[in-house]
Amino acid sequence: MRVLIISDIHANIYAFNACRQVFPAYDVVWNLGDLVGYGANPNEVIVASREIGSFFVRGNHDKACSGASDLEGFNPIAALAALWTQKSLTPGNLEWLKALPKGPVKPESPANVLCVHGSPLDEDEYVINVHDAAEPLMHPFAAITFFGHTHIQGGFVAKNGGMHALRPAFGDPKAPQKIEFRLEPDATYMINPGSIGQPRDGDPRAGFAVFDSDAGLVTLHRVPYDIAAAQKDIRDANLPARLADRLSEGR
Numbered sequence: 001m002r003v004l005i006i007s008d009i010h011a012n013i014y015a016f017n018a019c020r021q022v023f024p025a026y027d028v029v030w031n032l033g034d035l036v037g038y039g040a041n042p043n044e045v046i047v048a049s050r051e052i053g054s055f056f057v058r059g060n061h062d063k064a065c066s067g068a069s070d071l072e073g074f075n076p077i078a079a080l081a082a083l084w085t086q087k088s089l090t091p092g093n094l095e096w097l098k099a100l101p102k103g104p105v106k107p108e109s110p111a112n113v114l115c116v117h118g119s120p121l122d123e124d125e126y127v128i129n130v131h132d133a134a135e136p137l138m139h140p141f142a143a144i145t146f147f148g149h150t151h152i153q154g155g156f157v158a159k160n161g162g163m164h165a166l167r168p169a170f171g172d173p174k175a176p177q178k179i180e181f182r183l184e185p186d187a188t189y190m191i192n193p194g195s196i197g198q199p200r201d202g203d204p205r206a207g208f209a210v211f212d213s214d215a216g217l218v219t220l221h222r223v224p225y226d227i228a229a230a231q232k233d234i235r236d237a238n239l240p241a242r243l244a245d246r247l248s249e250g251r
């Protein structure tokens with residue numbers, strides 16, 4: 001089975017559309033949450049996400065923007081964007097977003113795979129470094145956990161009592177690129193497909209992943225998109241300028 005794994009689109013329809021044009025063949029889509037928040041096109045992103053799949057895990061921005069949670073833990077810029085999003089969503093999209101399931105969510109198949117937004121231990125926890133990944137990797141809920149939330153593509157692997165980070169080494173930030181990882185059967189993984197709509201790993205290109213469960217392969221993709229168009233919509237919506245600026249920095 002080939003699974004398209006996407007996360008953290010953050011209402012960036014330009015990044016999402018660029019990815020949609022190059023998505024390789026897949027059987028199913030797992031969406032790890034934060035469809036909205038920060039970007040200026042939340043309704044378009046919800047519609048486009050529902051067109052390609054029905055498997056979702058809610059993100060902290062999905063909760064805040066739909067009123068499923070308050071704005072606790074949100075910085076002023078994120079809170080402003082969440083309030084703007086809440087006002088901009090259609091009533092139908094707001095209700096749909098509010099009803100997204102809390103992670104972890106277990107896909108029907110394959111066995112031994114789990115999907116979360118933050119961490120298997122806490123849906124809102126950031127797994128940024130090996131230290132953060134230690135608990136879920138050493139006491140795994142599944143052999144492979146796919147997670148988002150950090151907007152940093154790659155992940156962590158534990159094998160024979162040791163742990164290390166997986167960081168793709170991409171080259172040209174102007175071209176589409178992909179890097180393949182072969183999964184080892186006796187290792188435990190936490191894998192982040194990257195953020196489509198607001199990457200924070202220094203590479204401004206949209207990120208996503210494909211998991212081939214039969215071959216035991218994960219392919220990480222980066223795709224250039226029209227950043228200026230996404231920035232213009234953010235500025236035209238009077239959202240904080242930082243939300244536009246950071247898209248070209250990939251931070």
Ligand SMILES: [Fe+2]
Pocket residue numbers: 008010034059061149150151
């Ligand atoms: Fe996010």
